[in-house]
Amino acid sequence: MTRPVLARVRPEWVDHYGHMNLAPYVAVFDMATDALWPSLGLGPAFRARELGTFAAENWVSYRREVRQDDPLAAESQVLDHDDKRLLIRHRLFHADAGFESARCELLFLCVDLVARKVCLWPEDVRAAFAAAPSGPPPERLALRR
Numbered sequence: 502m503t504r505p506v507l508a509r510v511r512p513e514w515v516d517h518y519g520h521m522n523l524a525p526y527v528a529v530f531d532m533a534t535d536a537l538w539p540s541l542g543l544g545p546a547f548r549a550r551e552l553g554t555f556a557a558e559n560w561v562s563y564r565r566e567v568r569q570d571d572p573l574a575a576e577s578q579v580l581d582h583d584d585k586r587l588l589i590r591h592r593l594f595h596a597d598a599g600f601e602s603a604r605c606e607l608l609f610l611c612v613d614l615v616a617r618k619v620c621l622w623p624e625d626v627r628a629a630f631a632a633a634p635s636g637p638p639p640e641r642l643a644l645r646r
Contacts, residue, residue: 504574506596507532510567520566521602526593527561530605533575533591541579541587541633542626550623551614554587558608560641564601572596578636581644584621585611587630588642606642 507529514525538544543554567573574596581588587609593602613620622630 504576504594504596506572507536507575508573510569510571510573512569515569520568521571523561523563526563526603526605527559529573529575529593530559530561530591530603530607533577533593533605534589534607536575537577537589537591540629542623542629547626548614552620552623553612553614554609555612556607557586557610558642559605560607561603561605562640563603565595567595567602573602577634579630579633580606580636580639582622582627582630583644584627585619586644587611587622588639588644590636590639604640606639608642608644 510521514521516522535544547553572595574594576592578590579587580590588606590604590606592604594600595602610619611622612618
């Protein structure tokens, strides 16, 4: 399976062990979130409605190291959602060799950017969540009441 390259491991992301350090993984998963958002009706179009997404939790699992200049690709899935929350998973791959390097689960909240308070997802956005590719159940995070 060919996946588009999201980023390459930058020299400043590499630690003294010669592989990508933990903090840049979160940055690359954030890039994957930015790439996913338009397909869900989020991102710039969502902000134009004075709505936004705030991350409430994240969990990262490191599977296999990547090194400087390695090409990175991601796959994203909607795992669950409700009136105010969205749970997604990103899987990060070496874009050439195909192995999974890491995965991340993220819990996002819908936020009214004027009131700076959690609010309900618009119906069209919830419909996009329901239509998005889904995957196996979450490994670590869950919607809690």
